[in-house]
Amino acid sequence: xAANRRRGEIAARIDGQERILCLTLGALAELESAFAVDDxxxxxxxxSAGRLSARDLIRVVGAGLRGGGMAVGDDEVAIxxxxxxxxxxxxxxxxxxxxxxxxxxxxxGQPNP
Numbered sequence: 001x002a003a004n005r006r007r008g009e010i011a012a013r014i015d016g017q018e019r020i021l022c023l024t025l026g027a028l029a030e031l032e033s034a035f036a037v038d039d040x041x042x043x044x045x046x047x048s049a050g051r052l053s054a055r056d057l058i059r060v061v062g063a064g065l066r067g068g069g070m071a072v073g074d075d076e077v078a079i080x081x082x083x084x085x086x087x088x089x090x091x092x093x094x095x096x097x098x099x100x101x102x103x104x105x106x107x108x109g110q111p112n113p
Contacts, residue, residue, distance in 0.1 A: 008099045009068065012092045014061075015080050021064030021092070023100040030066075034059050044101050052093060054086065060093040 003009035009022045023031070028040060035056075037043050052060070062077040082088035 005099055010064075010092070010095050010099050012082070012095070014065075014082050014092070019065060019070060020068040021061065021096050022067040023060075023064055023096060024067035027063040027067035028100070030063050031059060034063075047097050047101070052090065057086070057089045057093050060096060061089055064092075064096045 003011040003020050007022065008024075009020050011018055012021055013019070028043065032039070032043055035043060035046055037046060047060075058074050058077050061080075062072060062074045065072050065077065082092060084091065
């Protein structure tokens with residue numbers, strides 16, 4: 001299973017399995033509601049502060065998993081395991097947000113559009 005970074009997908013090992021995560025428009029709308037913001041700009045600004053709580057990580061990773069096609073609730077995400085524990089989940093969320101909002105520079109020698 002390969003992630004397509006151009007579509008905003010990332011691959012992450014969660015519960016010992018490689019998963020594809022993607023913040024689709026539906027997943028982003030879910031996050032706008034969860035974080036009580038009015039638009040994508042406000043959502044991006046909230047995340048750019050770089051301070052995410054454990055609940056924030058659950059919501060972001062959960063939305064990404066659902067956007068990647070996995071039927072999972074936030075309660076299930078809360079008990080999942082990632083290599084590196086909480087820091088591993090933080091890295092997954094950071095990579096997912098970078099893929100979604102265009103941060104992170106170049107991939108495979110190609111500039112981010």
